[in-house]
Amino acid sequence: RVGIVGIGYGQSVLVPAFRLSSVAQITALAASTEERARAVADRLDIPLAFGNWNALFDQVDAVAVAVPPSLQPEIVEAALARGLPVFCEKPLAITVGRAERMVAAATAAGVATCVDFMFQTIPAWVEARRLLEQGEIGPLRHIAVQWEVETFSNQHKKSSWKTDPSQGGGTLFNFGPHVFHYLEWLFGPILALSARLTKAPNDPRQGETLVTMAVEFKNGLTGSVSICTSAYLGQGHRLAVFGDEGSLVLHNPTNDYAKGFALWRAGRGDLALTPVAVDGSWEEWQQDGRILATAALAGRFLEDIATRQRRAPQLADGLCVQRLLDGAERSHRTGQMIVL
Known part of the structure; x- marks a missing residue:
C-alpha cells in the first residue's frame, strides 16, 4: 500500500x-x-x-x-x-x-x-554509460551540458514556488539536481565548481532562469554546464563527451524531459556523428516520459x-547533490571557484 x-x-x-x-x-x-x-x-x-x-x-x-x-x-x-x-x-x-x-x-x-x-533509467543514457565504461572514445578530455527549454512558468511569466528560491525554486534547484547527479553517475565525483546565476533584465521574479557553471572532477576531467529555462525554441537537452578517440552526444530536442533522447557517436577519422542503436527505446510510449523513468x-x-x-x-545520494547545489550558490555569492 x-x-x-x-x-x-x-x-x-x-x-x-x-x-x-x-x-x-x-x-x-x-x-x-x-x-x-x-x-x-x-x-x-x-x-x-x-x-x-x-x-x-x-x-x-x-x-x-x-x-x-x-x-x-x-x-x-x-x-x-x-x-x-x-x-x-x-x-x-x-x-x-x-x-x-x-x-x-x-x-x-x-x-x-x-x-x-530519473536519468540513470533512460535507455540512451544507460547505453552511453556502458560505452564510456568500455572506453569507446578513449581517455576523456571534456564534457559540455546544454539544457535550453522554456518552462510553463517562464513562458507565461507566472510566479509560483518554482520561481521562488526561498521555497526551493529557481533553475538551479529545479534542473541542477538532475545534472549534478548524472554527471557524477557518469564521470565520478565533482571536485570543484564555479557558478553564475542570472535572469533576464526585465524579469521581476526572484528566481534565476540561467545557470552557467564550470566543473572539475576528481579524475581531472573538466566541463561546462549551461541550463536555461527561459529559452524560446531552445535546443533542448544535450550532453557532449569528448575523448581522445572520438565523441559521444546525448540529445533530446523535444519538450519531454525523459523521452526523446538519441545517442550519437563519432570515432576518430569519422566525418560526422552517427546514431547508436539503443535497446529498449521508449519512443512508442505515448504518455509523459517521466512516468516510465x-x-x-x-x-x-x-x-x-x-x-x-x-x-x-538513496537519500545519501540526494545529500551529495545538495552539497553541490550549496557549492554553486556559494560560488555565485562569492565569485570564486568552490572546492568541495
Missing part, C-alpha cells in the same frame, strides 16, 4: 508510475486540504484522501512525496520516524543541514529510500523494500 503526498507531480507522474508496478497499490493521497485531495483521489480512483499527511501514514506501508523542497524534509523525516520507506523528489531540501537531518533519519530508520533521479526507479524502490536491499539513488 503506497500513499502519495502532493497532488501536482504526484498525480501527473507518481500515481501512474507506481501503478505500472504489479506489486504496488495506491491506496491514499494527501494534499493541503482534504477537499483538494478528495477531488483528485475520486478522479484517479484512489480510496483514501487526507488533508493531513500524518493521517495518511496510518494507512500505508510506504510513502512517495512530491512537494516543494521547503516542505519535503518535515514530511520525509516524519515518515521515516514511523518506519515507513520513502520515495521523494529532488532536491531533498533547501539547505545542506536539513538534508543531513533527512539522511540521519533514514539511517536510523533502516528502511528503503529513493530519490527521483520514475516507474523504473519506483520498481527498484519496491523491490528494495521486499528484499531489504539498499540501492542508489
Whole structure:
C-alpha cells in the first residue's frame, strides 16, 4: 500500500508510475486540504484522501512525496520516524543541514529510500554509460551540458514556488539536481565548481532562469554546464563527451524531459556523428516520459523494500547533490571557484 503526498507531480507522474508496478497499490493521497485531495483521489480512483499527511501514514506501508523542497524534509523525516520507506523528489531540501537531518533519519530508520533521479533509467543514457565504461572514445578530455527549454512558468511569466528560491525554486534547484547527479553517475565525483546565476533584465521574479557553471572532477576531467529555462525554441537537452578517440552526444530536442533522447557517436577519422542503436527505446510510449523513468526507479524502490536491499539513488545520494547545489550558490555569492 503506497500513499502519495502532493497532488501536482504526484498525480501527473507518481500515481501512474507506481501503478505500472504489479506489486504496488495506491491506496491514499494527501494534499493541503482534504477537499483538494478528495477531488483528485475520486478522479484517479484512489480510496483514501487526507488533508493531513500524518493521517495518511496510518494507512500505508510506504510513502512517495512530491512537494516543494521547503516542505519535503518535515514530511520525509516524519515518515521515516514511523518506519515507513520513502520515495521523494529532488532536491531533498533547501539547505545542506536539513538534508543531513533527512539522511540521519533514514539511517536510523533502516528502511528503503529513493530519490527521483530519473536519468540513470533512460535507455540512451544507460547505453552511453556502458560505452564510456568500455572506453569507446578513449581517455576523456571534456564534457559540455546544454539544457535550453522554456518552462510553463517562464513562458507565461507566472510566479509560483518554482520561481521562488526561498521555497526551493529557481533553475538551479529545479534542473541542477538532475545534472549534478548524472554527471557524477557518469564521470565520478565533482571536485570543484564555479557558478553564475542570472535572469533576464526585465524579469521581476526572484528566481534565476540561467545557470552557467564550470566543473572539475576528481579524475581531472573538466566541463561546462549551461541550463536555461527561459529559452524560446531552445535546443533542448544535450550532453557532449569528448575523448581522445572520438565523441559521444546525448540529445533530446523535444519538450519531454525523459523521452526523446538519441545517442550519437563519432570515432576518430569519422566525418560526422552517427546514431547508436539503443535497446529498449521508449519512443512508442505515448504518455509523459517521466512516468516510465520514475516507474523504473519506483520498481527498484519496491523491490528494495521486499528484499531489504539498499540501492542508489538513496537519500545519501540526494545529500551529495545538495552539497553541490550549496557549492554553486556559494560560488555565485562569492565569485570564486568552490572546492568541495
